[in-house]
Amino acid sequence: MLSVSEGAQLLGVSPARVRALIAEGTLPAQKLGRAWTLRDEDVLQRAREKPRSGRPRALDSKTLSEHPDTSSTNLATDSSTDSENDLHNLYLACRDAFSQRPDARLLEKTSQPEEASFYVAVADFFLQQKQLELVRQGVY
Secondary structure, eight states: OEHHHHHHHHHHHHHHHHHHHHHTSSOOOEEEEEEEEEEEHHHHHHHHHHSSOOOOOOOOOOHHHHOOOOOEEEEEHHHHHHHHHHHHHHHHHHHHSSSOOOHHHHOOOOOOOOHHHHHHHHHHHHHHHHHHHHHHHHOO
16 A cells, blocks of 8 residues: 555656545545555556546547557457466465465575565565455445
8 A cells, every 4th residue: 555645756746646636536545544545556557557647639530540549459469478377377376375474484484585575575465455455345
């Protein structure tokens, strides 16, 4: 979960702009107490989309003929590749393995501090997802 200022930093905009995006409904957020929190995925998705500032240009017939719809060509590139399947399987394995925080014995057995840090970070990610779901349900 990110704060408004952290989200603004990732998006390269001001915190006021992030609050405006939340108010418009174009950037999903949850209010915890007095503060807004943003999901990492939502902020990264918006950053990937790289929306342009300002009003969209009006399309005329000349513009349409110069930039034909490419959705049919996107279908060919949207097919799953082996690496995408591997990543998806990795996500599922991590979700199953880190449904609970790793215990101290596992962390002590790691060969490098980076490995232990990785385990804790992945477990924290899935814990945050559970917390967000409870917030959405009104339980937490």
